[in-house]
Amino acid sequence: MSISQQQLLSQLEHLTQLPRPLLGQQVSLPNHAIHAPHRHPWAQLSYAIHGVINVHTPRGQFVAPPTHGILIPPNIEHGVHCSANTVIRSLYIEARYLPWQSCQVLIIDALLKELIIAFSLFPVEYDEQGAEGRLVAVLLDRLASAKVSHLMLPWPTSPPLIDCCRYLAKHPDCCQPLAFFSTPLAISDKTLSRAFKKETGMSFRQWRQRNRLLAALPLLESGMRITDVALACGYDSLSAFIAAFKALLGTTPGEHLIK
Incomplete structure (x- = not known):
């Protein structure tokens, strides 16, 4: 049967x-x-x-x-x-x-x-x-x-960097400088930046930007306005958000809005 x-x-x-x-x-x-x-x-x-x-x-x-x-x-x-x-x-x-x-x-x-x-x-x-x-x-x-x-985010292995990435993933609108994360660890920005590159293969800036763009996808699919999505993901310029989005996905945010 x-x-x-x-x-x-x-x-x-x-x-x-x-x-x-x-x-x-x-x-x-x-x-x-x-x-x-x-x-x-x-x-x-x-x-x-x-x-x-x-x-x-x-x-x-x-x-x-x-x-x-x-x-x-x-x-x-x-x-x-x-x-x-x-x-x-x-x-x-x-x-x-x-x-x-x-x-x-x-x-x-x-x-x-x-x-x-x-x-x-x-x-x-x-x-x-x-x-x-x-x-x-x-x-x-x-x-x-x-x-x-390239719709993925490599994850670090050391606890301090994991905590940093968890914070950024939870707060895609975070615009804090690298010092916001390095100071509590009592290390320099340069040391944290090197560790970030070593463990993820991406710079802190690259990782944060991709995190923002990936966080935008479910918001767009939910029907949220593009301007609101841009703000929720840390962009104060709509044109900058659209340009970064298209560079990663090859499409505009509008093409991912729920129909």
């Missing part, structure tokens, strides 16, 4: 292997069910056709609006965060089909999006030798060749 998608997804954490090379998710799991850190022996594409997904790992934060998806390789600890109205169409994939060994944010083009949506309607035990199997082959091929995006 075939198993339903809902039944299998409810048992997902207990599985050791997938029933097919690809498993689709047609229904959004409750937010509390995916928030807790966990890992599994297959790869996962966290993707939403509406809303913004955040994936947190010990090494970074990865953010995906509907034009992107987050690829999580097997056995990497992660937690998935999203708002209540996010519509998820995630994929669970046998590791041998994908080339990446670390988490990546991938660009989901129009064709790949439609393939994911179509596959999410397939039964768990889809016909691997028929039309369903051929669509799966195309989907996996398109996914493996998807372009990598």
